[in-house]
Amino acid sequence: MDNANTPLVEMTRISKEFPGVKALDGVDFRLQRGEVHVLFGENGAGKSTLISILSGLYRPTSGSLRIDGEEVDLRSVHDAARHGIGTVFQEFSLIPTLRVFENVYLGRELKRGPLTDRRAMAEGARALFHDLGFEIDIRRRVSTLSRAEQQMVEIAKVFLGKARVLILDEPTASLTEKETRKLFAFIAKAKADGVGIIYISHRIQEFREIADNISVLRDGRLIGTVSARDTSEKTLVELMTGRAIDQIYPEIGRQPDGRTLMTLRRMHGAGFHGVDIDVRAGEVLGVAGLVGSGKSRIWRSVLGLQPIRSGTVTLKGRDVTHAATRHMLRGGVYYLPPDRKGEGLQLAATARENIKLNLLGRAEIVGRLGIVAPRRARALADKIGERVGIASAHMGRIVSKLSGGNQQKVLFGKGFGEERDIYIFDEPTVGVDMGTRAALYRLIKEIAEAGKAVVVISSDLPEVMNLTHRLLVFSKGRVSAELTGTEIAEENVLKYFFAETGIQP
Amino acid sequence: MTIQSSRTEDAGAPRTRANILLAAIRYVFLRVGVLPFFLVFSLVVFSLISNQFLSIQNLTNVARQSVYLVLVSLGQMLVLITGGFDLSVGTAIAMTSVVSAMAMVALAPVMPDMIWLAILLGAGAGLGAALLIGCLNGLGIAQFDVSPFIMTLGVQSVGAGIALFLTGGVPISGLPYDFGNFFGFGRVLGIPVPVMIALLAIVGIWLLMNRTKLGSHIYAVGGNVRAANLSGVNTKRVLFLAYVLCALLASLAGLLLTARVESGETNLGGTIALESIAACVIGGVSLRGGLGRVENVVLGAFFIVLLQNGMNIAQIGSYMQMVLLGSLLVLAVILDQFRYRMLVGDR
Ligand SMILES: Nc1ncnc2c1ncn2[C@@H]1O[C@H](COP(=O)(O)OP(=O)(O)OP(=O)(O)O)[C@@H](O)[C@H]1O
Ligand SMILES: [Mg+2]
Numbered sequence: 001m002d003n004a005n006t007p008l009v010e011m012t013r014i015s016k017e018f019p020g021v022k023a024l025d026g027v028d029f030r031l032q033r034g035e036v037h038v039l040f041g042e043n044g045a046g047k048s049t050l051i052s053i054l055s056g057l058y059r060p061t062s063g064s065l066r067i068d069g070e071e072v073d074l075r076s077v078h079d080a081a082r083h084g085i086g087t088v089f090q091e092f093s094l095i096p097t098l099r100v101f102e103n104v105y106l107g108r109e110l111k112r113g114p115l116t117d118r119r120a121m122a123e124g125a126r127a128l129f130h131d132l133g134f135e136i137d138i139r140r141r142v143s144t145l146s147r148a149e150q151q152m153v154e155i156a157k158v159f160l161g162k163a164r165v166l167i168l169d170e171p172t173a174s175l176t177e178k179e180t181r182k183l184f185a186f187i188a189k190a191k192a193d194g195v196g197i198i199y200i201s202h203r204i205q206e207f208r209e210i211a212d213n214i215s216v217l218r219d220g221r222l223i224g225t226v227s228a229r230d231t232s233e234k235t236l237v238e239l240m241t242g243r244a245i246d247q248i249y250p251e252i253g254r255q256p257d258g259r260t261l262m263t264l265r266r267m268h269g270a271g272f273h274g275v276d277i278d279v280r281a282g283e284v285l286g287v288a289g290l291v292g293s294g295k296s297r298i299w300r301s302v303l304g305l306q307p308i309r310s311g312t313v314t315l316k317g318r319d320v321t322h323a324a325t326r327h328m329l330r331g332g333v334y335y336l337p338p339d340r341k342g343e344g345l346q347l348a349a350t351a352r353e354n355i356k357l358n359l360l361g362r363a364e365i366v367g368r369l370g371i372v373a374p375r376r377a378r379a380l381a382d383k384i385g386e387r388v389g390i391a392s393a394h395m396g397r398i399v400s401k402l403s404g405g406n407q408q409k410v411l412f413g414k415g416f417g418e419e420r421d422i423y424i425f426d427e428p429t430v431g432v433d434m435g436t437r438a439a440l441y442r443l444i445k446e447i448a449e450a451g452k453a454v455v456v457i458s459s460d461l462p463e464v465m466n467l468t469h470r471l472l473v474f475s476k477g478r479v480s481a482e483l484t485g486t487e488i489a490e491e492n493v494l495k496y497f498f499a500e501t502g503i504q505p
Numbered sequence: 506m507t508i509q510s511s512r513t514e515d516a517g518a519p520r521t522r523a524n525i526l527l528a529a530i531r532y533v534f535l536r537v538g539v540l541p542f543f544l545v546f547s548l549v550v551f552s553l554i555s556n557q558f559l560s561i562q563n564l565t566n567v568a569r570q571s572v573y574l575v576l577v578s579l580g581q582m583l584v585l586i587t588g589g590f591d592l593s594v595g596t597a598i599a600m601t602s603v604v605s606a607m608a609m610v611a612l613a614p615v616m617p618d619m620i621w622l623a624i625l626l627g628a629g630a631g632l633g634a635a636l637l638i639g640c641l642n643g644l645g646i647a648q649f650d651v652s653p654f655i656m657t658l659g660v661q662s663v664g665a666g667i668a669l670f671l672t673g674g675v676p677i678s679g680l681p682y683d684f685g686n687f688f689g690f691g692r693v694l695g696i697p698v699p700v701m702i703a704l705l706a707i708v709g710i711w712l713l714m715n716r717t718k719l720g721s722h723i724y725a726v727g728g729n730v731r732a733a734n735l736s737g738v739n740t741k742r743v744l745f746l747a748y749v750l751c752a753l754l755a756s757l758a759g760l761l762l763t764a765r766v767e768s769g770e771t772n773l774g775g776t777i778a779l780e781s782i783a784a785c786v787i788g789g790v791s792l793r794g795g796l797g798r799v800e801n802v803v804l805g806a807f808f809i810v811l812l813q814n815g816m817n818i819a820q821i822g823s824y825m826q827m828v829l830l831g832s833l834l835v836l837a838v839i840l841d842q843f844r845y846r847m848l849v850g851d852r
Contacts, residue, residue, distance in 0.1 A: 093734075095725045095736075097791075098725060098795075114717070115717060
């Protein structure tokens with residue numbers, strides 16, 4: 001039945017209900033051979049749920065599913081894989097204790113007779129990573145990889161299988177330009193081979209380049225399917241939110257001569273070599289760089305999350321080099337970790353409890369004798385939830401059951417529990433939809449204009465370029481450029497991504 | 506708002522000999538765990554106490570005695586790596602012992618010319634009883650999501666009750682002479698039969714864990730169940746098989762012990778659950794699952810038997826031995842936590 005007219009995938013009137021939530025409501029979806037089909041929609045719109053049904057992870061409450069014209073009932077991920085469906089899940093499916101190549105081959109080990117052939121698997125993985133242009137030692141344990149590197153392993157995993165349908169749920173969320181380029185090249189190649197590709201992303205600027213069609217979901221319903229070529233970004237955002245968003249990046253006022261709150265001098269450690277940075281009040285400092293450039297690790301070491309080999313960190317005049325994390329936090333630093341699952345959230349607690357946890361120090365909720373007033377804590381948590389754009393219905397839900405973008409908002413909300421002087425955001429909007437992004441950026445604006453220091457570390461180039469007053473570009477563990485004002489332009493930034501040396505005067 | 510800068514780790518210290526030694530200790534600790542340190546420590550202490558301790562004869566003796574714990578620890582390792590544990594291994598041993606002994610005693614008079622067939626059937630019955638225990642554990646834990654603690658604790662009580670009920674608490678004697686003579690005291694190619702069987706089991710389990718699909722999947726399930734499921738691993742089947750294999754390995758130890766004591770007894774596996782968990786943890790198996798190596802577990806079991814042997818030679822009473830073993834287990838777990846954090850925690 002290889003008729004060219006039968007769609008590769010045909011999902012008809014798919015509905016999915018979770019206890020108390022209708023995640024999908026009668027969605028129709030078609031995918032042709034050689035088509036790149038984007039799913040677009042706000043956080044919690046149901047994108048991941050839809051592809052999870054196609055991947056055999058969830059079974060639909062109602063509706064039917066055809067692959068190559070044949071009705072199928074997928075009972076497990078394994079089942080779906082047998083039908084040629086390969087998925088990069090938004091929630092990573094890597095085993096931290098296993099090595100990279102073991103992970104890549106997990107579930108489809110190469111065998112020689114009854115035994116597995118480890119050498120062949122290592123070779124295969126090495127060749128695959130080479131072809132993909134991902135520079136990762138395939139013998140490393142996944143637990144030692146950064147989030148972006150884990151994402152690359154995750155991507156490599158689906159390209160290994162001979163999939164007829166490739167599903168990529170926000171594959172570029174933690175990737176920078178370079179890796180994203182490679183990924184797009186691979187997608188183009190798969191497309192030419194007749195593979196159907198479903199691509200989920202909030203990075204609207206990517207669509208024009210790779211997509212053929214875009215389906216927009218809102219509140220579990222399909223709003224429409226449009227052609228990528230003929231639809232403007234503005235129209236897409238309108239379709240997604242049901243209203244127009246005039247401006248995503250706000251104009252942030254900068255304090256002319258902000259006090260220097262934190263200084264890093266001659267910092268050396270794993271992944272960075274001889275870095276000097278000043279963090280100033282009333283200013284948004286951007287930090288950009290490729291995966292592995294050290295842009296993230298330098299701040300982790302400032303926070304006491306990884307060792308500093310040499311150098312000094314001064315916080316408001318005090319030497320805090322090697323200070324423990326809790327001392328840094330108490331000293332007025334806020335840090336938003338890039339890995340929400342690993343470090344940020346209590347997954348089994350509700351969104352409200354997660355936010356409340358950071359409120360425990362606030363005077364207004366602690367009564368006499370140091371006893372917390374639950375009602376006031378709750379009210380305050382809800383107010384913060386509202387500020388970061390968490391729907392009130394979501395506040396009482398267990399975090400692990402929220403959509404990826406909504407989890408990110410909870411993480412963001414935790415930062416507003418206490419007044420801080422320095423806010424360090426590492427990948428603040430990973431997986432957050434456009435509408436909410438605009439809201440989070442406005443929060444950053446408020447913080448900065450209130451005279452706080454803000455540091456934004458991001459792989460999302462438009463984000464760091466538009467938000468920041470001063471941009472540091474990292475390359476190979478050094479600051480290769482410090483750009484301000486009109487110098488912050490794409491070609492300029494990209495050029496310094498690959499710079500070999502430190503700052504040129 | 507006070508900020509204390511703790512300058513514990515001084516950067517750029519010169520590479521003195523002490524530093525290199527420290528780095529080496531750290532490396533070994535991360536690779537293998539606490540075992541090498543425990544082993545060296547006890548070897549030194551016991552050989553100072555007694556000069557018989559390191560004699561070939563004593564060490565051979567230890568090797569022979571450690572067979573039973575090695576087998577059970579291998580099984581325990583499988584379930585520990587999946588992120589669970591099995592408290593019912595002692596019961597699997599007791600059931601095997603009682604059932605196989607009863608079967609042999611019943612069958613031997615019926616088929617006096619085919620005594621080996623009776624022995625084989627008896628052993629099969631014993632293994633079957635343990636298989637039942639393993640299936641029960643596996644079913645409860647994999648299919649019904651009962652926590653391994655409750656499930657194996659419950660099964661332990663059920664099995665012990667049945668074994669006592671069957672025997673009335675009285676050992677079953679009158680086993681075929683050949684059974685004890687071969688499986689308890691026999692030699693093949695000059696190697697004691699129990700040691701031979703243990704060696705085969707070690708090789709088999711090593712192959713399983715390092716060279717088969719099931720082995721990789723056992724590691725994967727323990728490393729992260731959800732992720733394993735997303736990778737297309739049949740996690741329920743893997744969990745189920747781990748508990749079944751664990752019970753079968755315990756059962757094998759039960760058969761060999763029965764042959765050794767030449768009677769079917771309900772109290773053969775008394776403290777073996779604790780000892781096998783201790784052997785695994787000391788051998789570097791993480792209680793959080795996903796990590797653990799066969800060769801280290803074998804050494805861990807060997808170490809515990811060596812320790813007991815040394816304490817016997819040093820004339821430490823059995824009550825005090827219990828105290829020491831328990832403390833050692835807790836210490837090993839504490840050190841394991843450190844190790845896990847160093848391995849997985851810092852990026
Ligand atoms: N396992 C689950 N149990 C209960 N509710 C769930 C579960 N998974 C998803 N949901 C709910 O279903 C809805 C759709 O979620 P889904 O993850 O599909 O959103 P999404 O479009 O992928 O969002 P994002 O862009 O944030 O990833 C959300 O309201 C979410 O809270
Ligand atoms: Mg999603």
